[in-house]
Amino acid sequence: MKGKKLRKIFVSIISTITVLTGALLGTIPTGADLSFAAGNPKEDQQIVKIASWYTEEDLKYLKAYLVEQFPDYKFEFEYVDKSNYEPLLDAKLSYKGAPDLIYADQEMVEKHAKTGYFLNVTDMVEDFSKEGQLAFEYGNAIYAIPNTSQFTCIYYNVDLFERSRAPIPVSFESFIASCDYLRLVSGLQPMIGSLQDPFDVADSALAVLAANYFSTDRGSGFGGRLQYGRTSFQEELRPYMGDWEALLSHMILTKKMYVMDNRTAVEKFVDEKAAMIVGGPDIYKAIMEAKPEMNIGTMPFYGTDGARKAIIGGCDLGIAVNANAMNMEGALAVAKALTTKEGQKALWMDRPGSQTYLKDTHFENGKEFKGIEACYNDGLVFTPWMDWGFALNKQTHYKFGRELQKVLLNRETMEEAFDNVDELVYDILKNG
Secondary structure, rough: OOOHHHHHHHHHHHHHHHHHHHHHOOOOOOOOOOEEEEEOOOOOOOEEEEOOOOHHHHHHHHHHHHHHHHHEEEEEEEOOOOHHHHHHHHHHHHOOOOOOOEEHHHHHHHHHHHOOOOOOOOOHOOEEEEHHOOOOOOOOEEEOEOOOOOOEEEEEEHHHHHHOOOOOOOOOOHHHHHHHHHHOOOOHHHHHHHHHHOOOOOOOOHHHHHHHHHHOHHHHHHHHHHOOOOOHHHHHHHHHHHHHHHHHHHOOHHHHHOHHHHHHHHHHHHHEEEEEEOHHHHHHHHHHOOOOOOOEEEEEOOOOOOOEEEEEEEEEEEEEOOOOOOOOHHHHHHHOOOHHHHHHHHHHOOOOOOOOOOOOOOOOOHHHHHHHHHHHHHEEEHHHHHHOOOOOHHHHHHHHHHHHHHHHOOOOOOHHHHHHHHHHHHHHHHHH
């Protein structure tokens, strides 16, 4: 049963990619219905188009909210896989054929604030925190409505820990001890997760660095120094990588994870072949789809210095208004609705475990997220690459993960990996 549910989740994603990529390219398969609206739709309903790299299932609460809030609108939802999303949307924006509302990450927002393809929405976001506003600011104006926070943490099987009598970690030292106990005494894989994507590998290291270095006064300024050529990965971050190397030497992160996808990782976790899994809201939803009764908890990433705990996350995406929207009135109405408590709640429900950036607003997450609540409360949620500057963040983030994959596979040393990252940073700064 669990396997069937998981296959259904991931097969539906692949099916949606096929349909909606075709939609963007003008080759919609016969019979494909990509729209949703209130019951008994009217013939003269105005259409509002929304582009996203999330599937319709991922946005079901947002869809329900929009249908209820705007009965006179019909919504068309265009999904494109994240790997192709930005170039396809860039092309559609350039010939004024893009949807009215566009999900966009910080880099994409900055790019199209410059091109003029995204509308200035500064007046709409006055009630959001400074963190939410700054995420999408360019030239003293703001160009996207903040979504709720993204995060990556460690989920663990509460019942499995209890049955195996493994202690639940509360520090880096106890994390290593629990993992060794699970592997050597209980015969379980301590932790699982996909390391196919270089960004995910980079984040596994950056999360540990956040716990032991970025959370310090000195570490908090690394990004500013890096983008002005005043420091390097080798000089400043390499000395703090011992904790991540310990994850390799204690067989917590393994070579098998390099060839493992998220579906397989979730299957192994719900089948109790692994005690912990790394991921964010999407992994949580996949677990709950596969095994709703599973008793899971959350924990941060641990380190031996600094604050000694942290999670990766922050205001990673917003909803932008296409400056050339076909239905500008509808686009502005929906964007405004997403700045309300009700609109943010719909976005939050599609991202379990997250929080809104709307001032004086807090949504109560389930007990399973209590383990990372202190990170939110204590400001220990980090997106380090966003401090590296627009020229560096995406390329360097990817390169860091790609080089660490080679370390994981014993294809190069840690020193070689850091030298290669620094070489890229130098080239970008020199030629930028």
